[in-house]
Amino acid sequence: MTEQDFILKTYNSTIESGSVKWASPSNIALVKYWGKKKHQIPENPSISFTLSDCKTITEITYTKKQEKGFSFDIYFEGEKSEAFKPKIQTFFERIEIYMPFLKDYHFKIETSNTFPHSSGIASSASGMSAIALCLMSIEQELKADVISTERSMSDEKSHFNQKASFLARLGSGSACRSIEGELVVWGKNESIAESSDLYGVKFEGDVHSNFNKYQDTILLVDKGEKQVSSTVGHQLMYGHPFAKERFDQAHVNLAKLKAILASGDLNEFIKIVESEALTLHAMMMTSMPYFILMKPNTLEIINKIWAFREKTDSKVCFTLDAGANVHVLYPESEKENVLEFIKDELVSFCQNGHYICDQIGQGANQIQF
Known part of the structure; x- marks a missing residue:
């Protein structure tokens, strides 16, 4: 087309x-x-x-x-x-x-x-x-x-x-x-x-049953307006010293993720997803002018997730958008345990204790009158 x-x-x-x-x-x-x-x-x-x-x-x-x-x-x-x-x-x-x-x-x-x-x-x-x-x-x-x-x-x-x-x-x-x-x-x-x-x-492509009804709990770390908009952030990739390497990396990671989605290998899924999130913010921190959208509580949550995963062998992981909030991703089979972990250890890092539970969806739908 x-x-x-x-x-x-x-x-x-x-x-x-x-x-x-x-x-x-x-x-x-x-x-x-x-x-x-x-x-x-x-x-x-x-x-x-x-x-x-x-x-x-x-x-x-x-x-x-x-x-x-x-x-x-x-x-x-x-x-x-x-x-x-x-x-x-x-x-x-x-x-x-x-x-x-x-x-x-x-x-x-x-x-x-x-x-x-x-x-x-x-x-x-x-x-x-x-x-x-x-x-x-x-x-x-x-x-x-x-x-x-x-x-x-x-x-x-x-x-x-x-x-x-x-x-x-x-x-x-x-x-x-x-x-x-x-x-x-x-x-x-x-x-x-x-x-x-x-x-x-x-x-x-093929998608393994491990990803059926995959969960996304969004931890609202900072509800304020971002100090640098996404539009400006995108523009700062022009002339960025690591831009070409980043663009090449995304192509490689997408090809890798296609195979991971088919195999259901959650450990490899975690590596790609978390690396992509941190790379996104690394691009922000190394642009000119540089800026940081993560907040101290963003890092606290990331470290808590890593510690929980090490301790329990959970397949929970995080990703980040262009902001401070944390998307906690995990299989539906772990829903009860991960939500308990979120309530016990992560909610305190959310603004006013706010978070939203969501999951993978089917797309848009027309509403009939």
Whole structure:
């Protein structure tokens, strides 16, 4: 697929109004993406677990208007929000060529998260993917009478998901990995035949039963705004002294992880996942200017996990996003023991004792009225 394949060429411009609603989850990368080229193209491939319960629910109501131009209002948790408008304006400008109907309608965007606002969980992935999916459903309604007979139903679904992921990427890079589940690859990699820089693809390789219903408990170490945004962090990979080595490492690690997912080797899984998390933060600490997003309690939790694993031979491990919070990953078979460990030894390092229990999920779903 190329960008040209996603341009909507014909649609029914007489439809006056409608409403669509989607729930789209967040995701957590196992092999990290850090650094991007123009147009939100990743410098290296990544693979992520799609989460189940941490999601954004978005409803978009569209109404035909006379004047041309972008027109939209955003409501977050029931309150009108001006803070999000610049990001959505930029998003619409980026995707207008692929969705020319955007200037024909006024859009009322109502969105909310199932996880606490300002919890320190990145909501751009779930938020932008939910908007992209709603826009795709609107596109589907507008072209219902002019759908190409060249595509089968399965082809239409594949095109829908690919374009939704493609659009989401133009809003937030990691959002392209939130359309499907349980594992999604984004970025071209030789070991994944269908992988693409343009959109995320569902991982179709063999996955051992050890990874069924894999658990992710998110420890909220710091709910504050990050001192350096991810956008700025990505830009600092330009001219980074270790950038090329990092990008090469990600390709190698993704190929290794593909074999690990098939074999079910949890010890090797731990090595890749924790190394990737620490490498991500090492890139931040060695950029210019350098910065640190981990907090003292992040390190306390990591050391506690290592000690617990050494003592019990547990297969629990951690990963980190571009922030201070810790994602504690572990097999479903260890759920009871690990949750007890978290409550006894890790909750004290969380801000206000807050944490969220989640697990691997199946991707986004449309909500019918």
